[in-house]
Amino acid sequence: MRVFVTGATGALGRHLVPGLVAAGQAGAEPVVVDGLDREAVIAAVLAAAPEVIVHQMTALAELRSLRKPDQVFATTNELRTRGTDNLLAAAAQAGTRRVIAQSYAGAAPDKRSGGRLKTEEDPLELRHIRSAVQGPAAIMYVDKTVPREAPEGIVLRYGSFYGPGASEILLEMVRKRQVPVIGGGTGVWSFIEITDAAAATIAAVDHGAPGVYNVVDDDPAPVADWLPYLAQVVGAKPPRRLPAWLGRLLAGEFVEAQMTSSRGSSNEKARKELGWVPRYPSWREGFHAWVRG
Numbered sequence: 001m002r003v004f005v006t007g008a009t010g011a012l013g014r015h016l017v018p019g020l021v022a023a024g025q026a027g028a029e030p031v032v033v034d035g036l037d038r039e040a041v042i043a044a045v046l047a048a049a050p051e052v053i054v055h056q057m058t059a060l061a062e063l064r065s066l067r068k069p070d071q072v073f074a075t076t077n078e079l080r081t082r083g084t085d086n087l088l089a090a091a092a093q094a095g096t097r098r099v100i101a102q103s104y105a106g107a108a109p110d111k112r113s114g115g116r117l118k119t120e121e122d123p124l125e126l127r128h129i130r131s132a133v134q135g136p137a138a139i140m141y142v143d144k145t146v147p148r149e150a151p152e153g154i155v156l157r158y159g160s161f162y163g164p165g166a167s168e169i170l171l172e173m174v175r176k177r178q179v180p181v182i183g184g185g186t187g188v189w190s191f192i193e194i195t196d197a198a199a200a201t202i203a204a205v206d207h208g209a210p211g212v213y214n215v216v217d218d219d220p221a222p223v224a225d226w227l228p229y230l231a232q233v234v235g236a237k238p239p240r241r242l243p244a245w246l247g248r249l250l251a252g253e254f255v256e257a258q259m260t261s262s263r264g265s266s267n268e269k270a271r272k273e274l275g276w277v278p279r280y281p282s283w284r285e286g287f288h289a290w291v292r293g
Contacts, residue, residue, distance in 0.1 A: 001025070003205060004048045004096075006035060006087065007056030011166040012102070012158075015198035016056065023202050035083040045090035052205050053091055055101040055146075057083050067252035069132040077138035084142055088149045099150035100204050103142050105214045105265040106160035107189045109257030114186075117220055117266040120157075120212045127261065132254045147210050154204050156197075159216035159265065162283070163194035163290050171291065174231050180240040182247030182256050185224030188264035190216035193286040196278040203276040213270040219282035220264030226283055233287050 003020055007013045008030070017028050033044045035057045045053065059075035066072060084101060091099050105118070109132065111125040124143075126136050147153035161167055173179045192200075192215055200215040227239050248256040270276055280286035 001052065001205070002048060002050040003052045003054060004045055004050035005054045005056065006083075007058060007102075010056055010058060011060075011161060011194060012197055012201070013056050014165055015195050016054065016201055019195075019198045019202050020205070023205075035079050035086065038082075038086045038089065041083075041086040042090040042093055045087070045094050045096070049094055050096055052098045052100065053087055053096050054201060054205070055084060055087050055099065056201075058102070065252075066255050066258075067131070069129075069254050070134040071131075073135045073138075077134045080138040080142050084145060088145070091150055096150075098152040098154065098205070099146055100154045100156060100201065101142050101146045103155045103157040103212070104139050105157035105190055105216055107187060107258040107262040108136075109254060110261045110263045113261040113263065115263065117188075117190075117264050118214075119266050120214055120269055127257050129253050129257065131252065143212055147212065150210070153210050154208055155212040156201060156204060156215045156270075157212060157265070158197050159190035159192035159214075161194050161197065162191060162286065163196075164293075166194040170230075171234055174227070174239070175234050175236045177231075177237055177240055179227060180242045180247065180251075181224055181227055182242050182251065182259035183244030185227060185241075185259060186222055187257075187259045187262035188220050188222050189226060189258075189262055190214070190220045190265045190267075191226075191283040191286070192216050193278070193280040193283075193290070196280055196286075199279070200270060200274060200276045203274040207276075208274045213274060214265040214267050215270050215276075216265050216267045217278050217281055217283060217286070218267065219284070221283065223259050226287075229284065230287050233291050
């Protein structure tokens with residue numbers, strides 16, 4: 001089976017490509033192409049003639065602050081809209097049957113906090129934040145367009161990444177006590193260790209009906225639980241605590257919302273239909289493995 005992976009040099013791609021080879025691919029041949037150059041994307045896909053396309057294009061390498069999310073994610077949002085369209089057009093011309101695209105199920109400014117975990121059937125109900133309009137729209141675009149346009153369109157909503165080569169900036173900031181617990185830390189986050197995310201993606205190459213899947217671990221947890229635990233694991237002092245109004249002033253409304261109203265997601269569908277089980281079912285053991293290297 002020929003698989004065309006975009007974003008192969010990214011945090012996930014660096015684990016995904018070796019995993020695909022280990023799973024039986026004959027090898028990997030690199031190609032450099034701008035994901036926003038429609039003709040170049042189509043030409044590259046036609047030359048590869050893949051049966052499966054895996055869309056992992058993002059531009060998040062320099063991510064440090066989320067005060068202005070739409071500005072920070074501007075290129076990623078384009079890759080999730082125009083870049084997705086380019087790959088779907090290429091898939092149609094190449095006769096590619098399955099397109100697997102990256103989406104998001106990590107910490108979000110959910111409109112309603114608490115309650116049961118979100119499933120794939122729940123609508124995306126987010127607080128309106130003036131600086132974070134384009135990002136949610138781009139995510140919803142991927143979620144709706146890929147299953148509709150590809151013969152076998154699969155969207156993998158990954159939780160917040162951590163692990164080798166992912167979110168190293170978080171460890172640095174926690175060590176320096178630059179990540180406070182805001183407003184009580186009631187926001188529930190869903191994590192996924194980066195090699196577990198790669199394993200779920202490999203499973204989706206030949207498992208699962210078209211549709212959307214939450215790729216998260218088994219243990220969604222409030223910030224008030226996981227952040228002090230991570231600080232302890234890295235040997236740092238406990239995180240500072242800020243009231244919501246001060247956190248909003250210092251970190252921005254988007255971060256304050258992530259810290260206080262995120263709901264977390266269920267992985268039941270991915271476990272059942274992709275035949276995937278995370279190696280790290282909880283961030284508790286995953287954080288230890290991450291920090292110890």
